[in-house]
Amino acid sequence: ETGVTQTPRHLVMGMTNKKSLKCEQHLGHNAMYWYKQSAKKPLELMFVYNFKEQTENNSVPSRFSPECPNSSHLFLHLHTLQPEDSALYLCASSQSVGQGTYNSPLHFGNGTRLTVT
Amino acid sequence: DAKTTQPTSMDCAEGRAANLPCNHSTISGNEYVYWYRQIHSQGPQYISHGLKNNETNEMASLIITEDRKSSTLILPHATLRDTAVYYCIVRLGGNQFYFGTGTSLTVIP
Numbered sequence: 400e401t402g403v404t405q406t407p408r409h410l411v412m413g414m415t416n417k418k419s420l421k422c423e424q425h426l427g428h429n430a431m432y433w434y435k436q437s438a439k440k441p442l443e444l445m446f447v448y449n450f451k452e453q454t455e456n457n458s459v460p461s462r463f464s465p466e467c468p469n470s471s472h473l474f475l476h477l478h479t480l481q482p483e484d485s486a487l488y489l490c491a492s493s494q495s496v497g498q499g500t501y502n503s504p505l506h507f508g509n510g511t512r513l514t515v516t
Numbered sequence: 517d518a519k520t521t522q523p524t525s526m527d528c529a530e531g532r533a534a535n536l537p538c539n540h541s542t543i544s545g546n547e548y549v550y551w552y553r554q555i556h557s558q559g560p561q562y563i564s565h566g567l568k569n570n571e572t573n574e575m576a577s578l579i580i581t582e583d584r585k586s587s588t589l590i591l592p593h594a595t596l597r598d599t600a601v602y603y604c605i606v607r608l609g610g611n612q613f614y615f616g617t618g619t620s621l622t623v624i625p
Contacts, residue, residue, distance in 0.1 A: 403559075405559075441615045441616055441617050442615040444612060447610075447611045455610075489560070502567065505550075505552075505613060506562060507552075507562075509557075509558050510558070510559050
């Protein structure tokens with residue numbers, strides 16, 4: 400049990416489909432993150448939410464649409480994806496830097512393995 | 517410039533200590549160093565973090581040099597289950613963390 404739960408664990412979708420990834424954290428954190436991990440590449444930060452407000456969008460294409468309804472839940476809505484979007488999508492949470500917890504580490508879920516056909 | 521640099525891969529005999537180095541020569545005075553590991557197809561697992569002092573927990577010891585330009589994560593008695601990619605990361609600022617390519621550690625029976 401990691402404290403950060405992601406569903407589904409695996410997802411196969413066609414390029415015309417619309418799907419959503421879900422992340423939930425039970426750690427009382429205020430910041431949530433989406434990372435993308437492609438094969439043999441470093442983790443790439445996609446989005447950061449701090450107290451439900453988006454604070455970072457790392458030049459992510461609009462076919463990825465995040466949603467953070469509250470500090471415990473984070474979604475990534477997917478539509479018209481490309482095969483090169485196939486990757487492991489990781490959600491993480493932490494205490495927000497702004498709350499004086501400058502050393503708060505990230506806590507990750509186990510990711511959603513996405514395959515776009 | 518890379519914020520952290522680590523060897524691409526390392527081997528360690530089972531039962532021996534695994535010493536994983538990391539250079540972070542551009543680290544700022546108030547930035548922490550964090551260590552994670554990732555086993556295939558799982559999310560990165562937090563191991564340790566520190567600012568100046570050495571840190572020890574049930575998983576590993578973190579040794580930070582006095583000038584803070586490098587650190588070493590020590591797994592005192594490596595087991596086969598410690599085979600993973602180990603990441604040394606620093607904050608870029610705010611809520612952004614820099615992940616490099618990490619060190620792939622293989623523990624050999």
